[in-house]
Amino acid sequence: MPREYESTSLRDLLCGSISEAHVGQRLNVCGWVAKRREHGEHLAFLDIRDRSGVVQAVVEGSVDVKSEYVVRVTGTVTPRPEGTVNVKLSTGAVELSDCEVEVLSLAEVPPFQLDDRVEIDEQVRLRYRYLDIRRDEMQSNLRLRARVNTALRRAMDAQGFCEVETPLLWAPTPEGAREFVVPSRLNPGEFYVLPQSPQIAKQLLMVGGFDRYYQIARCLRDEDLRADRQFEFTQLDIEASFVSQDDVMGFVSEAVLDAAEVATGVRPGEIERMTWAHALDHYGTDKPDLRFAMTLQDLSSAFAATDVKAFSAPTVKALRVEGGASFSRSRLDELTEQAKGLGAKGLAWFRVTADGLDSPLARYLSGEETAAIAGVDGAANGDLILVVADEYELACHVLGAIRVTLGSPPVGEGPYRYVWVTEFPMFEGVDEDGHLQAAHHPFTMPHPEDLGLIETEPLKVRSQAYDLVLNGWELGSGSVRIHRADIQSRIFRALGISDDVAEVRFGFLLGAFRYGAPPHAGFAFGIDRLVAIFAGEDNIREVIAFPKTQSGADLMTGAPKSITERQLRDLRVRIDPKGK
Numbered sequence: 001m002p003r004e005y006e007s008t009s010l011r012d013l014l015c016g017s018i019s020e021a022h023v024g025q026r027l028n029v030c031g032w033v034a035k036r037r038e039h040g041e042h043l044a045f046l047d048i049r050d051r052s053g054v055v056q057a058v059v060e061g062s063v064d065v066k067s068e069y070v071v072r073v074t075g076t077v078t079p080r081p082e083g084t085v086n087v088k089l090s091t092g093a094v095e096l097s098d099c100e101v102e103v104l105s106l107a108e109v110p111p112f113q114l115d116d117r118v119e120i121d122e123q124v125r126l127r128y129r130y131l132d133i134r135r136d137e138m139q140s141n142l143r144l145r146a147r148v149n150t151a152l153r154r155a156m157d158a159q160g161f162c163e164v165e166t167p168l169l170w171a172p173t174p175e176g177a178r179e180f181v182v183p184s185r186l187n188p189g190e191f192y193v194l195p196q197s198p199q200i201a202k203q204l205l206m207v208g209g210f211d212r213y214y215q216i217a218r219c220l221r222d223e224d225l226r227a228d229r230q231f232e233f234t235q236l237d238i239e240a241s242f243v244s245q246d247d248v249m250g251f252v253s254e255a256v257l258d259a260a261e262v263a264t265g266v267r268p269g270e271i272e273r274m275t276w277a278h279a280l281d282h283y284g285t286d287k288p289d290l291r292f293a294m295t296l297q298d299l300s301s302a303f304a305a306t307d308v309k310a311f312s313a314p315t316v317k318a319l320r321v322e323g324g325a326s327f328s329r330s331r332l333d334e335l336t337e338q339a340k341g342l343g344a345k346g347l348a349w350f351r352v353t354a355d356g357l358d359s360p361l362a363r364y365l366s367g368e369e370t371a372a373i374a375g376v377d378g379a380a381n382g383d384l385i386l387v388v389a390d391e392y393e394l395a396c397h398v399l400g401a402i403r404v405t406l407g408s409p410p411v412g413e414g415p416y417r418y419v420w421v422t423e424f425p426m427f428e429g430v431d432e433d434g435h436l437q438a439a440h441h442p443f444t445m446p447h448p449e450d451l452g453l454i455e456t457e458p459l460k461v462r463s464q465a466y467d468l469v470l471n472g473w474e475l476g477s478g479s480v481r482i483h484r485a486d487i488q489s490r491i492f493r494a495l496g497i498s499d500d501v502a503e504v505r506f507g508f509l510l511g512a513f514r515y516g517a518p519p520h521a522g523f524a525f526g527i528d529r530l531v532a533i534f535a536g537e538d539n540i541r542e543v544i545a546f547p548k549t550q551s552g553a554d555l556m557t558g559a560p561k562s563i564t565e566r567q568l569r570d571l572r573v574r575i576d577p578k579g580k
């Protein structure tokens with residue numbers, strides 16, 4: 001970094017950029033005392049740390065500083081004496097000598113050691129997050145995140161996208177998650193909703209003629225938290241007019257590949273594509289982890305006329321586990337429990353041995369069935385074949401999950417395998433009222449070849465929705481949108497949303513569409529997830545400055561908290577004491 005950016009009224013250089021080039025200069029640095037070592041009574045070595053790294057300051061005479069004091073040190077850059085050079089440190093060839101130390105701020109003893117090599121309880125880290133983020137690892141994760149954001153912005157700008165900010169106080173959005181609700185003081189009894197995404201706003205921007213919009217947008221969903229989910233998360237949100245699905249996938253690919261290059265130093269090749277049906281059939285999931293093979297194999301035809309009750313089902317799927325014959329009985333029991341937990345009736349296993357299949361079920365199989373199992377692609381002595389017989393999607397999902405359990409490396413471990421998953425179904429299952437559910441959201445355009453099936457065979461309707469997946473994590477989703485009122489009403493009707501309800505919930509959007517809606521499409525992907533993977537972290541909390549715990553608490557601020565009676569009164573909100 002050029003010197004002029006580093007120097008301020010208090011300092012000349014950042015600690016980490018001092019080098020042999022500065023030998024002989026008398027300089028000021030500012031930072032925290034990372035370490036203090038005494039050498040006899042009258043010589044102290046201080047490691048001074050700032051955001052760029054650490055430099056050693058040698059202080060003669062007594063100096064009253066402790067760990068994490070904030071200091072300003074004036075010293076002369078001097079080569080370290082022979083034998084004391086520290087090659088692990090960028091500044092390890094030099095030190096500041098003849099130092100004067102000015103204490104800018106005192107510090108209490110921190111509740112944990114600010115050292116990446118020390119394992120610290122996460123609760124403590126989150127409670128003192130301002131100290132935790134002084135650590136190198138958090139500094140580097142958050143700075144990586146900033147570089148990724150810059151790369152994304154640059155890529156979108158270069159492709160002619162215009163950044164527009166959309167409101168946080170908004171009306172319900174159609175993603176289908178539970179929403180955070182904000183009471184209106186000026187309109188008692190009425191509420192805003194924090195947006196689950198800028199979905200409707202960005203579609204309105206298309207009606208408004210923006211043509212290409214993007215935003216690094218905060219989205220809020222009141223859902224249970226997990227390793228890859230927080231209440232609030234950040235998306236690169238985009239929408240464009242007069243485009244096809246391929247165009248949008250092109251824009252997003254460009255941005256993601258640029259970010260990948262900035263983060264990892266390597267620009268990945270073109271992102272491959274796979275249909276949803278293929279992903280389900282071969283990987284048992286809509287977010288396939290392509291870092292390893294272990295694809296599912298279909299044995300349904302060999303078992304079509306089976307006498308074995310356990311295999312009498314529409315679909316029989318198999319998964320070959322290389323070398324898995326050595327799994328213990330308890331390991332096999334665990335896998336069986338996992339399969340049952342996912343809804344399967346059971347999990348059959350077969351060890352491939354020189355003497356044939358070894359399994360409690362082996363003797364019940366016909367010759368053809370034995371041959372089918374022993375003949376799954378690649379099967380060799382020492383392998384294990386796992387089999388699930390059930391309805392098609394269930395059999396795929398169960399074996400897909402077991403595939404991930406047995407094969408997936410940690411998500412942030414390379415290589416990075418991106419894949420576009422296309423042709424998602426339009427609807428997935430039905431809700432409690434028997435209404436079809438939108439697989440993406442109700443504004444998604446059906447596949448043009450399937451428009452005729454909406455009323456007759458809705459579950460067969462494919463949509464023009466697409467996901468981007470990286471190492472088995474869904475990075476984001478998007479779709480071509482419906483811009484024609486007739487198709488929109490047919491979809492609303494299929495979803496059980498009456499014209500009246502549609503008018504109340506989305507009337508402003510449908511109204512806007514009456515004034516000339518261009519064909520449009522868009523996408524949004526999670527920046528937290530992308531950065532976590534690049535940072536080699538499997539929990540997005542590690543790339544968020546101030547995250548919440550699994551139970552939704554902010555351990556540092558204490559939020560969520562009660563508010564005063566006065567505030568409640570202003571909002572005309574009353575707490576039901578029995579409601580807890």
Ligand code: ASP
Nearest residue numbers: 197199477478522523524
């Ligand atoms: N709004 C969608 C989401 O957040 C993404 C999109 O369709 O653009 O999942």
